[in-house]
Amino acid sequence: EPEVTQTPSHQVTQMGQEVILRCVPISNHLYFYWYRQILGQKVEFLVSFYNNEISEKSEIFDDQFSVERPDGSNFTLKIRSTKLEDSAMYFCASSDMGGLNTEAFFGQGTRLTVV
Amino acid sequence: AQSVTQLDSHVSVSEGTPVLLRCNYSSSYSPSLFWYVQHPNKGLQLLLKYTSAATLVKGINGFEAEFKKSETSFHLTKPSAHMSDAAEYFCVVSESYGQNFVFGPGTRLSVLP
Numbered sequence: 001e002p003e004v005t006q007t008p009s010h011q012v013t014q015m016g017q018e019v020i021l022r023c024v025p026i027s028n029h030l031y032f033y034w035y036r037q038i039l040g041q042k043v044e045f046l047v048s049f050y051n052n053e054i055s056e057k058s059e060i061f062d063d064q065f066s067v068e069r070p071d072g073s074n075f076t077l078k079i080r081s082t083k084l085e086d087s088a089m090y091f092c093a094s095s096d097m098g099g100l101n102t103e104a105f106f107g108q109g110t111r112l113t114v115v
Numbered sequence: 116a117q118s119v120t121q122l123d124s125h126v127s128v129s130e131g132t133p134v135l136l137r138c139n140y141s142s143s144y145s146p147s148l149f150w151y152v153q154h155p156n157k158g159l160q161l162l163l164k165y166t167s168a169a170t171l172v173k174g175i176n177g178f179e180a181e182f183k184k185s186e187t188s189f190h191l192t193k194p195s196a197h198m199s200d201a202a203e204y205f206c207v208v209s210e211s212y213g214q215n216f217v218f219g220p221g222t223r224l225s226v227l228p
Contacts (some may be wrong), residue, residue: 033215033216035218042218042220043205043218044218045215045218056215058215091159093216102166103147103149104216106159106160107158108157109158
């Protein structure tokens with residue numbers, strides 16, 4: 001069964017450092033998403049991506065964040081200068097029809113710890 | 116804009132008894148609705164989805180949910196809880212193509228022996 005894969009599963013970084021979280025969406029999917037879940041809190045939308053550009057982003061997704069689909073298979077989330085409050089589980093997801101009549105498939109997540 | 120309310124942050128049931136996890140949504144259009152489950156230290160797994168076909172939707176592991184437009188509800192049920200059902204459950208709504216999936220705050224289900 002096809003699945004979304006995320007690497008690494010856990011990343012520890014020092015405050016102020018740049019991190020790149022990597023995701024390989026399901027191959028025939030067209031819509032890609034990043035969500036985050038701070039420990040003990042709800043799952044929050046960060047950004048959606050379609051046709052090689054951002055289609056929607058939340059208030060959380062400020063200038064410190066960027067996304068890229070560099071090679072047609074990977075989908076990355078970059079945080080330029082990490083803050084302590086960026087510590088969270090980050091989930092990548094993909095879907096084929098962008099939400100109507102079809103579900104999002106989520107990866108296992110990357111736990112980011114900023115120290 | 117769509118939103119999701121899960122009225123109970125924590126539900127505790129005994130093994131073998133019924134489960135009811137409540138979800139109410141707000142949407143300007145005819146939404147698609149989903150239930151996802153998250154076991155401890157695991158990712159998000161789809162339990163079931165409503166996509167404007169049958170209002171009673173059956174999912175994996177014996178769960179089902181009924182879409183009630185008049186009540187704007189999509190409650191999740193299971194006739195008999197199992198210990199392995201202990202997890203966090205999220206109700207999720209999406210309105211249209213290209214829209215993001217909006218999560219409810221989650222309900223933690225505990226199953227007592």
